[in-house]
């Protein structure tokens with residue numbers, strides 16, 4: 001008889017959150033939900049409470065929490081509704097919780113994910129911005145408190161599967177000492193893979209969010225369209241796998257079937273393949289080291305027939321070079337890149353700036369803010385705040401000029 005694992009899902013109403021619940025629902029003998037959380041989507045959270053009866057439901061927003069509490073009371077559900085940022089940290093670190101799915105989008109996920117690390121949880125990490133902002137601080141806490149870190153991002157999950165057994169559990173292993181020459185990080189290229197630079201100037205948020213292979217939240221969809229998502233993933237891979245920037249190469253693979261590859265010194269290249277369905281990496285991390293059923297369609301290689309691999313275009317997608325630059329600069333630079341990107345993406349989604357202004361804004365913020373060393377979480381948060389301020393200032397000028 002398997003023991004039951006108790007889960008907190010941070011960001012349960014989002015794309016990763018709902019895919020996680022889909023996998024959980026297929027294995028009621030293995031998983032129980034301790035807490036579900038969202039920013040303000042009380043309707044979806046209510047439906048999830050009916051279906052999964054968690055002990056806690058957390059909303060960041062006061063009004064949404066009040067509405068949810070009323071409906072929970074009327075429905076007679078035994079679910080405690082909490083509200084605010086501190087409650088997110090609380091449910092991420094409850095002693096009854098075994099596993100935390102970190103699926104909040106952006107910097108808002110940093111503190112609750114750190115709380116899970118400090119409580120020594122098994123962390124399923126979807127929220128890549130945590131590692132981009134605070135890679136050193138976060139990895140140190142994971143190690144110090146004996147937390148287990150399993151990547152959800154499909155590429156990093158693939159790399160994890162293709163690395164030597166237990167490689168990333170010893171956070172001091174190095175690629176070179178393990179016979180690895182390179183990590184090949186695949187990228188779909190997003191919806192604008194074949195769009196000309198002049199046409200990119202006029203693309204809309206709707207076009208940017210229409211990803212050819214994946215259905216995702218709006219922020220990561222725009223990140224994929226600018227390919228800044230791949231830039232964030234380069235930095236994510238650096239921290240997860242102790243990989244120097246030079247050992248991470250981006251390979252555009254429009255079919256999103258090969259989810260990434262690891263090249264060994266003997267010439268062997270190991271890859272993980274599968275349909276583009278986030279339930280696969282989620283289930284892998286949930287059940288690790290076992291394998292469980294996900295509801296995903298079996299891969300039909302005859303139907304796919306062709307797999308293409310193309311070099312990335314650093315001119316049309318300058319976000320890639322900016323990410324390498326920030327990773328090499330170290331210290332606060334990746335946190336600055338992340339914060340500037342969050343501000344720029346929100347402005348693009350609000351139709352305040354153009355698509356091509358996103359990498360331009362990041363470049364300007366990176367150029368204007370000096371890189372400082374990161375020793376503590378405060379150092380990260382200070383850099384994040386300064387970058388947001390600077391991005392907003394620069395954007396005002398941009399809007400005036402355009």
Ligand code: NAD
Pocket residue numbers: 010011012013014015016017037038039040041060102103104105106108126127128129152153154214215216217218219220278
């Ligand atoms: P989403 O926008 O669909 O969902 C985000 C979730 O976070 C929602 O539940 C929302 O309520 C919650 N949230 C948003 N802002 C919050 C805040 N300020 N405080 C508390 N909660 C907040 O996003 P998603 O596509 O599920 O992505 C989640 C994370 O996973 C991102 O970091 C993304 O980069 C990463 N990721 C997603 C995919 C994917 O296929 N969707 C793949 C790889 C990695």
Ligand code: MG
Pocket residue numbers: 153154155233
């Ligand atoms: Mg990815």
